[in-house]
Amino acid sequence: MDFLDEILLTGLTVFGHHGVFDFERRDGQEFTIDLRLGLPLKQAAASDDVADTVHYGELADKVAAIVAGEPVDLIETLAQRIADAVLEDARIKTITVTVHKPQAPIEQRFADVAVSIHRAQQERAAWTSA
Incomplete structure (x- = not known):
């Protein structure tokens, strides 16, 4: 049985234009993202090859592009977009995304202020096949 190990990426700070109010979308603010990925890392540990794990530099770039990208009203929506994008990598079995909005109005x-969501690969599979 493979146990889920974890990769954590915390404190990723990105400027974005999310929020319900016009001034939030116009002026923008910093958002901080924390990720907790659950995946088996046994193969990566044995091979010592980055190809057998999640490249956290590329992961950070992917998440930063979402936060800096198309505005949404709610950080709940932003967290879901991040989770969906991260779970595109089938090796990642679970994810917890926390979106912090320390300059919330x-x-x-x-x-x-923060929102955390927890998602699993099987949820994504059910969602995309529906």
């Missing part, structure tokens, strides 16, 4: 004093 909230009148009260706060440290951060």
